[in-house]
Amino acid sequence: MSINGKAYVAGVYEHPTRRAVDKSLAQLHAESALGALADAGLGKDDIDGYFCAGDAPGLGALSMADYLGLRLRHIDTTECGGSSYILHVGHAAEAIALGKCSVALITLAGRPRAEGMATGTAPRNYGSTSPDVAFEFPFGPTVVNMYAMCANRHMYEYGTTSEQLAWIKVAASHHAQHNPDAVLKNVVTVEEVVNSPMISDPLHRLDCCVISDGGGAIIVTSPEVARSLDRPLVRVRGAGEAPKHQMGGTIDLTYSGARWSGATAFEEAGVKPADMKYVSIYDSFTITVLMQLEDLGFCEKGQGGRLVSDGNLISGVGALPFNTDGGGLCNNHPANRGGLTKVVEAVRQLRGEAHPAVQVANCDLALAHGTGGSLGTRHGAATVILERE
Amino acid sequence: MASRTFPSPVPDPDTEAFWQAAKDGTLMIGSCRNCGEKHYYPRSVCPHCGSGDVTLVASSGTGEIYSWSVLRRADPPYAIAYVTLDDGPTMMTNIVDCDLDTLAIGQRVELVFSPTEDEDGPPVPTFRPAAP
Numbered sequence: 001m002s003i004n005g006k007a008y009v010a011g012v013y014e015h016p017t018r019r020a021v022d023k024s025l026a027q028l029h030a031e032s033a034l035g036a037l038a039d040a041g042l043g044k045d046d047i048d049g050y051f052c053a054g055d056a057p058g059l060g061a062l063s064m065a066d067y068l069g070l071r072l073r074h075i076d077t078t079e080c081g082g083s084s085y086i087l088h089v090g091h092a093a094e095a096i097a098l099g100k101c102s103v104a105l106i107t108l109a110g111r112p113r114a115e116g117m118a119t120g121t122a123p124r125n126y127g128s129t130s131p132d133v134a135f136e137f138p139f140g141p142t143v144v145n146m147y148a149m150c151a152n153r154h155m156y157e158y159g160t161t162s163e164q165l166a167w168i169k170v171a172a173s174h175h176a177q178h179n180p181d182a183v184l185k186n187v188v189t190v191e192e193v194v195n196s197p198m199i200s201d202p203l204h205r206l207d208c209c210v211i212s213d214g215g216g217a218i219i220v221t222s223p224e225v226a227r228s229l230d231r232p233l234v235r236v237r238g239a240g241e242a243p244k245h246q247m248g249g250t251i252d253l254t255y256s257g258a259r260w261s262g263a264t265a266f267e268e269a270g271v272k273p274a275d276m277k278y279v280s281i282y283d284s285f286t287i288t289v290l291m292q293l294e295d296l297g298f299c300e301k302g303q304g305g306r307l308v309s310d311g312n313l314i315s316g317v318g319a320l321p322f323n324t325d326g327g328g329l330c331n332n333h334p335a336n337r338g339g340l341t342k343v344v345e346a347v348r349q350l351r352g353e354a355h356p357a358v359q360v361a362n363c364d365l366a367l368a369h370g371t372g373g374s375l376g377t378r379h380g381a382a383t384v385i386l387e388r389e
Numbered sequence: 390m391a392s393r394t395f396p397s398p399v400p401d402p403d404t405e406a407f408w409q410a411a412k413d414g415t416l417m418i419g420s421c422r423n424c425g426e427k428h429y430y431p432r433s434v435c436p437h438c439g440s441g442d443v444t445l446v447a448s449s450g451t452g453e454i455y456s457w458s459v460l461r462r463a464d465p466p467y468a469i470a471y472v473t474l475d476d477g478p479t480m481m482t483n484i485v486d487c488d489l490d491t492l493a494i495g496q497r498v499e500l501v502f503s504p505t506e507d508e509d510g511p512p513v514p515t516f517r518p519a520a521p
Binding site for chain 2: 121138202377
C-alpha cells in the first residue's frame with residue numbers, strides 16, 4: 001500500500017511574527033491553526049485529526065485539542081525534533097489513506113527569542129533518564145558545535161571548503177531580500193560569510209540560522225475534501241522517514257538519515273531527484289543543507305560543495321532553487337524547528353504563490369526535507385514529495 | 390588557561406559499574422559476548438546484534454581525533470571531539486591540556502580523566518594530545 005495520491009496539502013500558514021513577547025505558546029499554535037484553515041477554506045469543526053510534536057504546550061495534542069475545542073478521531077504526537085512536521089505530513093497521509101481522519105491539522109510554535117534562550121551555544125540537557133546524557137552532557141555538546149564537527153569531518157574527507165558552505169547562505173539571502181517578514185533581508189557575499197565571527201570551528205556566525213519566535217500550520221486532507229475546496233491541488237506523492245544515531249559507536253558524521261528517508265520517498269513517489277523543480281531543505285546551518293542534498297541524491301557523496309557553489313541554489317540563476325522564502329538561514333526558524341516552514345514554501349511554489357522574484361516557472365514537483373535533533377548525535381530525517389495537479 | 394567545569398554525570402543502574410571504574414582510573418567500553426563487537430556508550434543490550442550478554446572491558450585509553458570543534462563563543466572556549474579508540478568505538482569527549490588552535494583530525498590522543506563539579510561526582514573521560 002502506498003500513500004501516493006491518497007492525500008493533499010490543502011492549507012498552509014506561516015505566522016508572520018518573529019518575536020512574540022506578547023503572545024502565549026498556545027496562542028501561537030492556535031493563530032497558526034486558524035491561518036491554515038483560512039488558507040484552505042475550512043473551519044475548525046472540519047478537523048478530525050491533529051498532529052503536533054514536542055513544542056506543543058502541556059500534554060501536547062490533549063492540551064491543544066482542549067484549547068482549540070477540537071473534536072478528533074485521530075491524534076499523533078510523534079516527536080522527531082525540527083523535522084517532525086514533515087514527518088507528520090506523511091503520517092497524516094497514512095491516516096487519511098486508512099480512513100482514520102479526513103482533515104488533519106499539523107501545528108508548530110515556539111518563542112525562544114521571547115524566552116531569551118541560548119539556542120545554539122548552550123548545552124541542552126534532555127534529563128538524566130536519557131541514556132546518552134551522562135556520556136555526552138559533561139562535554140558541552142551544543143547545537144552549533146555538533147554540526148560543526150560534521151562540517152569539519154566533511155571538509156577532511158571530501159575537501160569541502162568554507163567558501164562552498166558560504167554559497168548556501170548567499171543563496172538564501174538572495175531569496176530573503178524579497179520576503180518582508182524575513183529576519184535577515186540583506187544580500188550577503190561569500191566573503192562576508194567567511195569573515196563573520198567564528199562561532200564553533202569551522203562554522204561562522206553567518207553559517208548559522210536565525211533564532212525566531214513564531215509558528216506555522218499545515219492542513220492535509222482526503223482527495224474528496226481537497227477537490228471540494230477552491231485551492232490549487234497539491235498532492236502528496238511520497239514520504240520517507242528514518243532515524244540515524246551513533247550506531248553503538250561506529251559514528252560517521254559525513255552523512256545523514258536523508259540517505260534512507262529520501263530513497264523511501266523517491267521510491268514511493270516514483271520520481272528521482274532530477275525531476276524536482278524546487279527543494280525545501282532544512283537549513284539549521286549551511287553544512288546541514290550540503291549534507292542533505294548529497295544524501296538525497298542531488299549529487300554524488302562528497303560533491304555537495306560543487307553543487308551549491310556559484311549561485312546554483314538561487315532561483316532564476318541556478319539549476320536547483322532552494323528555500324525561496326530565505327529559509328531558516330535568513331527568514332525564520334520558529335521554535336528552533338525548521339521543518340514546518342519547509343513544507344509551507346514548497347506548497348507556495350507548487351501553487352505559484354511564492355514571491356514573483358523567486359517563483360520557479362512551471363513548478364509542478366517539489367521536495368521538502370528535514371533533519372530533527374542533532375546531525376552530530378541522533379536525528380530524525382523526514383522527506384516528503386509533493387506534486388501540483 | 391582557564392578550563393571549563395565539567396558537570397557531574399549521574400550514574401544509574403545501567404552505568405554504575407562504568408562510573409565506579411572511572412573513579413578507579415579506568416575507561417570501560419561495552420563488549421558483547423555473543424558477537425564480539427565493542428560499543429560505546431555502554432548499555433544493557435548490544436546495539437550491534439541485540440544480545441543481552443554484554444559486559445564491560447577496559448580500554449587502552451589511546452586513539453585519534455575523529456572530529457573536533459572549538460566553541461569560540463563559550464567562556465572559556467573548549468574543544469569538543471569525537472575520539473576513535475584504538476579498541477574500536479568512537480566516543481564523545483573533550484580535548485584538554487592542549488593548544489586549541491592546533492587540533493587536527495587524525496591527531497593521536499590519550500586518556501586523562503577530568504574531575505567534575507560535585508564532590509562525589511565521578512570523573513569524566515577526556516583526552517589530551519599523546520606524548521610524542
